[in-house]
Amino acid sequence: MSRTTLSRYLIEQTRSHNTPADLRFLVEVVARACKAISHAVSKGALGGVLGSTDTENVQGEVQKKLDVMSNEILLEANEWGGTLAGMASEEMDKPYQIPGRYPKGAYLLLFDPLDGSSNIDVNVSVGTIFSVLRCPGDCFSQNDALGEEAFLQPGTKQVAAGYAVYGPQTMLILTLGDGVKGFTLDRELGSFVLTHENMNVPQSTAEFAINMSNQRHWEPPVQRYVSELLAGEEGPLGKNYNMRWIASMVADVHRILTRGGIFMYPRDAREPDKPGKLRLMYEANPMSFIIEQAGGMATNGQQRILDVQPKSLHERVAVFLGSKEEVERVTGYHQG
Ligand code: AHG
Numbered sequence: 001m002s003r004t005t006l007s008r009y010l011i012e013q014t015r016s017h018n019t020p021a022d023l024r025f026l027v028e029v030v031a032r033a034c035k036a037i038s039h040a041v042s043k044g045a046l047g048g049v050l051g052s053t054d055t056e057n058v059q060g061e062v063q064k065k066l067d068v069m070s071n072e073i074l075l076e077a078n079e080w081g082g083t084l085a086g087m088a089s090e091e092m093d094k095p096y097q098i099p100g101r102y103p104k105g106a107y108l109l110l111f112d113p114l115d116g117s118s119n120i121d122v123n124v125s126v127g128t129i130f131s132v133l134r135c136p137g138d139c140f141s142q143n144d145a146l147g148e149e150a151f152l153q154p155g156t157k158q159v160a161a162g163y164a165v166y167g168p169q170t171m172l173i174l175t176l177g178d179g180v181k182g183f184t185l186d187r188e189l190g191s192f193v194l195t196h197e198n199m200n201v202p203q204s205t206a207e208f209a210i211n212m213s214n215q216r217h218w219e220p221p222v223q224r225y226v227s228e229l230l231a232g233e234e235g236p237l238g239k240n241y242n243m244r245w246i247a248s249m250v251a252d253v254h255r256i257l258t259r260g261g262i263f264m265y266p267r268d269a270r271e272p273d274k275p276g277k278l279r280l281m282y283e284a285n286p287m288s289f290i291i292e293q294a295g296g297m298a299t300n301g302q303q304r305i306l307d308v309q310p311k312s313l314h315e316r317v318a319v320f321l322g323s324k325e326e327v328e329r330v331t332g333y334h335q336g
C-alpha cells in the first residue's frame with residue numbers, strides 16, 4: 001500500500017471536495033516552510049538558534065532568535081507564489097505587503113511562526129500555527145497597501161487552519177473544513193505522510209491544562225470550575241482529574257486532540273482591558289477551527305470563539321477548548 005503524502009491528500013481533496021488549486025498550493029508551501037522551521041529548531045545550540053534578540057514584538061514580548069527566523073522563513077516561502085494578498089503575524093506590528101514584483105492572490109495568511117517560545121531554550125516542544133482567510137472583495141487586485149481591516153473576519157470565515165508541532169516527531173495537523181488530518185514528517189522522504197486519518201477529541205475527559213500560577217487573578221466562574229476539578233472524587237464532579245501544562249499551546253492542544261482534555265487560558269484581573277493572553281486571529285481561531293472539526297468545542301466563556309468579530313489584528317481572547325462536556329460546563333458557569 002503506498003502511503004498518502006500531504007500532496008496526494010490535497011490532490012484528492014481537489015477531486016472530492018473541489019479544493020481550489022491555489023489553496024492547495026498555499027497549504028503545501030506553508031508545510032514546506034514548517035519543514036524548514038523544524039530543521040532549524042532541531043539544530044538547537046549547534047545551529048546557533050537558541051537565545052533571544054534585543055527586539056520586542058508588538059505585544060511587548062522579547063523576541064527569541066527562532067521567533068524572528070521562523071517569521072522570515074514563512075514570509076519568504078509564501079510571498080512569491082501568487083496565492084496571497086497579504087500576511088499577518090504575531091511578530092509583525094502591521095500586515096505584510098506582497099512585494100510589487102510578485103502577483104497577488106485571493107487569500108490572507110495569518111500565523112504564529114513559533115508558538116511556545118519560552119520552551120525553545122529548554123528543548124521542549126514548540127510549534128507553528130496558521131490560519132487562511134479569503135481576501136474580501138477584490139482587495140487582491142488593488143495596488144493600494146493592504147490594511148488591517150481585510151483580516152478582521154470572524155474565525156467562521158477560515159478556509160483552512162493548521163499547526164505544526166516540533167516534538168519527538170514533527171507533525172502537521174490540518175483542517176480544510178472537512179475533519180482533521182494528521183501528517184508525520186518522514187525525514188528520509190522529506191514529506192509529510194498521512195498518519196492520523198480522522199482526529200477526534202473524546203467528548204469527556206479527566207485531564208485539564210491551565211497555568212495554575214495565575215489562580216489568584218482568575219474570575220469567579222474559573223475559580224469555581226478549577227476548584228471542582230481539584231476536589232476530585234469527593235467533589236461535585238465525582239471523579240479525579242489529572243493536570244498537564246506544557247506552556248506551548250500547540251503541544252497542549254495536540255495532546256488534547258490525541259487523547260482529550262480541556263485547555264484554558266482565562267481572563268486575568270491584572271489586565272482587565274486584555275481578555276486573556278492568547279491572540280484571537282493566529283492562535284485561538286485556527287485552534288478553535290481544528291478542535292471543532294475534531295468534534296470538540298471552543299469558547300471564550302461567553303460565546304463560541306469562531307463567532308467573535310475581531311476589532312484588531314493582535315487582539316486577545318480568553319480560551320476554553322477541548323472535550324465538549326468540560327468546555328460546556330465551564331462556559332455554563334460563565335453564563336449562569
Ligand atoms: P508564544 O510563544 O507564541 O508567544 O505563545 C505563548 C503562549 C502559548 O503557547 C502558551 O499556551 C502560553 O503562552 C503559555 O503561557 P504561560 O507563560 O502563562 O505558561
Ligand code: MN
Nearest residue numbers: 061067090117
Ligand atoms: Mn510570543
Ligand code: MN
Nearest residue numbers: 112115116283
Ligand atoms: Mn503562541
Ligand code: MN
Nearest residue numbers: 090112114115
Ligand atoms: Mn509565537
